Amino acid sequence: MQPAYYEDFEEIKNKYWSMLDGAVTNRASSFRIPVFICSHKDEVDGRIVVLRKSDRENNLLQFHTDFRSPKVEILKNNNKASLLFYDKEEKIQLRVKVNCEINNQNSITKESWKKTQHISRRCYLTDSPPGTSSENPTSGMISKLEDFDYTMDQSEEGFKNFTVIKCKIKTIEWLYLAAKGHRRAMFDIENKKESWLVP
Numbered sequence: 001m002q003p004a005y006y007e008d009f010e011e012i013k014n015k016y017w018s019m020l021d022g023a024v025t026n027r028a029s030s031f032r033i034p035v036f037i038c039s040h041k042d043e044v045d046g047r048i049v050v051l052r053k054s055d056r057e058n059n060l061l062q063f064h065t066d067f068r069s070p071k072v073e074i075l076k077n078n079n080k081a082s083l084l085f086y087d088k089e090e091k092i093q094l095r096v097k098v099n100c101e102i103n104n105q106n107s108i109t110k111e112s113w114k115k116t117q118h119i120s121r122r123c124y125l126t127d128s129p130p131g132t133s134s135e136n137p138t139s140g141m142i143s144k145l146e147d148f149d150y151t152m153d154q155s156e157e158g159f160k161n162f163t164v165i166k167c168k169i170k171t172i173e174w175l176y177l178a179a180k181g182h183r184r185a186m187f188d189i190e191n192k193k194e195s196w197l198v199p
């Protein structure tokens with residue numbers, strides 16, 4: 001028996017949004033850690049990020065980063081990017097093309113920062129930016145940070161580096177692997193068009 005989303009656009013949309021929504025709260029979900037790909041000129045690079053928010057109504061996905069990280073500089077030059085998801089159990093791949101908005105020290109980051117726990121805040125408290133080269137192997141953190149020896153008040157220092165990347169979805173390409181025959185579909189969100197593709 002094929003699942004309801006085998007050949008039905010509406011069911012496919014329900015399926016991928018439920019997977020995206022689930023990934024935000026479920027640490028075990030494969031969709032929680034997509035690859036985020038962005039590029040500027042000859043520089044194309046992907047890295048894993050944690051999906052922090054999904055919003056079906058507004059076609060948005062969000063993740064957090066450090067304002068000083070190289071990908072922020074890339075996005076300032078070219079805000080077009082892509083998020084790649086794969087769930088091995090479900091055999092579902094999503095290729096999501098997005099336009100990114102960099103949020104730093106504004107109401108959006110304030111809201112997310114409030115929910116960022118004490119232990120997670122230390123990533124934003126390093127002296128040197130992510131990607132800085134080092135003579136020795138390093139976490140980039142002074143030992144007080146490594147030992148979580150800082151107060152919630154002291155962690156506020158990290159707010160200036162805390163950044164929310166808002167990804168406005170343009171297209172979603174769905175691929176479902178099935179023994180009976182794979183199914184591939186394109187959802188053009190901007191133009192509200194759906195179509196089947198040869199897998």
Ligand SMILES: Cc1cc2nc3c(=O)[nH]c(=O)nc-3n(C[C@H](O)[C@H](O)[C@H](O)COP(=O)(O)O)c2cc1C
Pocket residue numbers: 033045047048049050051063064065066069070071072130131
């Ligand atoms: C499981 C996992 C989760 C990660 N989550 C994030 C994240 O949410 N945001 C982020 O900026 N980097 C995250 N990283 C680190 C990035 O993959 C990357 O190494 C780092 O952001 C530097 O990338 P850049 O040089 O392109 O800025 C994560 C890495 C792993 C392995």
